[in-house]
Amino acid sequence: MTTTIKDVAREAGCSPTTVSLVLNKQENRISEETKRKVIKAAEKLNYTRNELARNLVRKKSNLIAMIVPDLINPYYTEISNHIINGFAKLGYTVMVLSTNNDVRIEDSGLEILNNGFFEGGIAVSIDFENFKNKLNPKVYEKLVVLEEVQDIMEDIHVVTTDNYKGGRLAAKYLSDMGHKRLICCTSLDKVPNHEKRLEGFGSYLHEIGVEFDDYNSILRSNLEIDGIEMFAEYVISEDVTGVFCVNDLIALGLISGLRKRGKRVPEDVSIIGYDNAYLNRFYSSDLTSVDSQIKRISRGAINILTSLLDEEKCEKINLVPPILHEGETVKRIDE
Amino acid sequence: MTTTIKDVAREAGCSPTTVSLVLNKQENRISEETKRKVIKAAEKLNYTRNELARNLVRKKSNLIAMIVPDLINPYYTEISNHIINGFAKLGYTVMVLSTNNDVRIEDSGLEILNNGFFEGGIAVSIDFENFKNKLNPKVYEKLVVLEEVQDIMEDIHVVTTDNYKGGRLAAKYLSDMGHKRLICCTSLDKVPNHEKRLEGFGSYLHEIGVEFDDYNSILRSNLEIDGIEMFAEYVISEDVTGVFCVNDLIALGLISGLRKRGKRVPEDVSIIGYDNAYLNRFYSSDLTSVDSQIKRISRGAINILTSLLDEEKCEKINLVPPILHEGETVKRIDE
DNA sequence: CTGAAAGCGCTTACAG
DNA sequence: CTGAAAGCGCTTACAG
Numbered sequence: 001m002t003t004t005i006k007d008v009a010r011e012a013g014c015s016p017t018t019v020s021l022v023l024n025k026q027e028n029r030i031s032e033e034t035k036r037k038v039i040k041a042a043e044k045l046n047y048t049r050n051e052l053a054r055n056l057v058r059k060k061s062n063l064i065a066m067i068v069p070d071l072i073n074p075y076y077t078e079i080s081n082h083i084i085n086g087f088a089k090l091g092y093t094v095m096v097l098s099t100n101n102d103v104r105i106e107d108s109g110l111e112i113l114n115n116g117f118f119e120g121g122i123a124v125s126i127d128f129e130n131f132k133n134k135l136n137p138k139v140y141e142k143l144v145v146l147e148e149v150q151d152i153m154e155d156i157h158v159v160t161t162d163n164y165k166g167g168r169l170a171a172k173y174l175s176d177m178g179h180k181r182l183i184c185c186t187s188l189d190k191v192p193n194h195e196k197r198l199e200g201f202g203s204y205l206h207e208i209g210v211e212f213d214d215y216n217s218i219l220r221s222n223l224e225i226d227g228i229e230m231f232a233e234y235v236i237s238e239d240v241t242g243v244f245c246v247n248d249l250i251a252l253g254l255i256s257g258l259r260k261r262g263k264r265v266p267e268d269v270s271i272i273g274y275d276n277a278y279l280n281r282f283y284s285s286d287l288t289s290v291d292s293q294i295k296r297i298s299r300g301a302i303n304i305l306t307s308l309l310d311e312e313k314c315e316k317i318n319l320v321p322p323i324l325h326e327g328e329t330v331k332r333i334d335e
Numbered sequence: 336m337t338t339t340i341k342d343v344a345r346e347a348g349c350s351p352t353t354v355s356l357v358l359n360k361q362e363n364r365i366s367e368e369t370k371r372k373v374i375k376a377a378e379k380l381n382y383t384r385n386e387l388a389r390n391l392v393r394k395k396s397n398l399i400a401m402i403v404p405d406l407i408n409p410y411y412t413e414i415s416n417h418i419i420n421g422f423a424k425l426g427y428t429v430m431v432l433s434t435n436n437d438v439r440i441e442d443s444g445l446e447i448l449n450n451g452f453f454e455g456g457i458a459v460s461i462d463f464e465n466f467k468n469k470l471n472p473k474v475y476e477k478l479v480v481l482e483e484v485q486d487i488m489e490d491i492h493v494v495t496t497d498n499y500k501g502g503r504l505a506a507k508y509l510s511d512m513g514h515k516r517l518i519c520c521t522s523l524d525k526v527p528n529h530e531k532r533l534e535g536f537g538s539y540l541h542e543i544g545v546e547f548d549d550y551n552s553i554l555r556s557n558l559e560i561d562g563i564e565m566f567a568e569y570v571i572s573e574d575v576t577g578v579f580c581v582n583d584l585i586a587l588g589l590i591s592g593l594r595k596r597g598k599r600v601p602e603d604v605s606i607i608g609y610d611n612a613y614l615n616r617f618y619s620s621d622l623t624s625v626d627s628q629i630k631r632i633s634r635g636a637i638n639i640l641t642s643l644l645d646e647e648k649c650e651k652i653n654l655v656p657p658i659l660h661e662g663e664t665v666k667r668i669d670e
Numbered sequence: 671c672t673g674a675a676a677g678c679g680c681t682t683a684c685a686g
Numbered sequence: 687c688t689g690a691a692a693g694c695g696c697t698t699a700c701a702g
Binding site (some may be wrong): 002033046048049050051052053055056063065070071072077078080081084085088093094095096097098100102104105108109111112114116117136137138226228249252255256259277279281282283284285331 | 337381384385386387388390391396400403406407412413415416419420423428429430431432433435437439440443444446447449450451452471472473531548560563584587588590591596612614616617618619
């Protein structure tokens with residue numbers, strides 16, 4: 001029913017070998033005459049090569065799988081974009097699988113990584129335990145993870161923003177601007193990147209003697225819009241002056257929630273996000289944010305994975321230093 | 336080097352057939368004893384099945400490919416999300432390929448669709464000509480396109496918002512609110528969805544006698560942030576009172592550009608978008624927008640594609656009626 | 671309850 | 687310049 005190389009061979013009056021050779025542009029040894037016949041036959045029969053069979057023998061697909069937790073957070077889509085474009089230039093096609101925080105989808109993702117259709121993988125913000133249990137160790141050799149390092153995965157290649165430093169940067173900036181009543185807003189699930197940011201944030205405040213404790217100063221919610229609005233309620237009721245949001249999406253949602261309640265940013269509350277995502281620029285106010293340098297992270301990931309694909313050695317861990325982007329959502333205050 | 340079914344068979348002391356049977360849970364006929372041995376051997380050798388080989392013979396992968404133009408526009412990511420989740424429930428995994436408006440990546444996408452690894456495809460907003468030329472007609476039978484219909488693709492299944500009607504809805508609303516100096520903002524590339532929206536918009540205005548001509552009333556730019564800011568300049572210099580943006584991202588960018596220039600929305604300029612994307616809710620003002628009912632579109636796509644996968648007949652064209660979402664970015668004016 | 675054999679659609683030494 | 691043959695790693699009638 002589907003036309004194969006054999007059909008083309010029959011139509012062209014030659015062997016399957018010859019067809020394969022011609023179609024793979026290895027036709028230096030084939031006569032022009034035969035070449036033409038083959039191409040004509042292939043066109044006539046509407047032949048398209050079965051890549052499954054091809055890859056089975058070649059063990060090469062030029063395909064890379066990218067696993068992300070969701071497609072809502074612009075950070076993930078932006079980083080995907082860079083990686084797609086970067087690999088396109090190198091002749092690789094990247095397909096992205098978003099687990100949408102569903103373990104079953106994540107498992108399918110791991111299976112896909114295991115099954116050999118994709119030559120390499122990039123995983124953003126994953127469940128390390130699950131990976132460790134279900135991923136074939138051989139896959140590690142062609143995988144780069146974009147998330148705060150965990151001891152649990154000692155064999156893996158990592159590139160990520162320096163979350164700890166980023167958290168400290170945020171804390172320093174807010175306190176330099178005179179803020180003392182601070183909280184953090186983060187996700188309910190303990191994402192390693194986020195936790196490290198909080199750790200850095202807290203550590204800086206402790207050093208300079210500003211009150212900050214995990215129980216009262218860290219707010220958690222699902223990141224649906226209503227959870228984020230709950231943050232707004234709390235900020236208002238507790239008279240907080242500065243908020244560190246572990247990503248930009250939370251920051252934008254929080255600003256929106258505050259404004260709906262008659263509060264102004266930064267006049268009444270100062271907000272700082274993390275990532276400095278491109279999509280922020282479509283937003284009315286210029287969000288102050290710790291820039292995780294998405295482009296550099298992407299480039300790093302591409303470099304490492306290409307090295308791995310070429311079986312070259314390379315550094316295991318690659319921490320990209322964050323930079324503070326001073327927007328207009330943090331105000332200096334004096335008390 | 337990679338362990339195969341043969342290795343497992345040798346280790347377990349049985350035939351490859353038996354291993355395959357056990358690992359595919361078709362073990363009703365296999366003795367408990369053997370079963371255990373096989374599973375143990377597989378674990379010991381860290382065996383993972385080669386899906387390439389498997390799919391080659393089964394012609395079944397439970398994988399669906401989704402092709403989108405970019406991952407920046409929240410409309411694409413939101414629709415992807417719904418489709419990923421919907422298919423997950425049905426046991427299919429969806430991987431998305433973003434062409435990033437690069438023909439070469441789009442071509443890879445078409446190749447992937449052709450190559451048989453994916454059982455079905457969903458394509459959002461594509462280049463019809465390119466599809467027609469390069470896609471194996473057999474793929475049409477398992478493909479649904481989410482974009483305004485083109486005569487060029489008569490064989491294809493389509494589900495999309497009723498763009499024409501949506502455009503008219505926007506025009507009616509703005510004119511009902513008293514606006515007469517209107518323009519549209521759209522992309523430089525002629526996306527079928529967008530063009531149809533403009534057509535609907537213009538047609539309504541013509542009917543009620545409001546001035547609107549394609550040359551002076553339709554602004555086009557690349558959808559980078561600077562292009563969109565150029566829109567803002569124009570709106571201000573021409574004293575426009577109402578703007579129809581063919582998608583929400585343009586609308587948000589435009590609002591941001593106007594505010595930077597000291598203009599207020601909706602006090603000075605009224606803005607209406609298209610899609611009513613979820614991400615809008617993280618934005619400070621509630622954007623007035625033609626709701627394309629992304630969920631219904633997604634559900635429609637899932638239904639049709641599952642029918643196609645089951646070789647059932649179904650309707651070719653599925654137009655989802657849009658609904659006006661009244662936010663707070665359009666103001667009534669009277670002159 | 672189990673296995674030998676054919677076949678999925680391709681590529682690639684090898685021989686001529 | 688061209689082709690027969692083996693093999694990629696699996697599944698699935700078929701036979702026993």
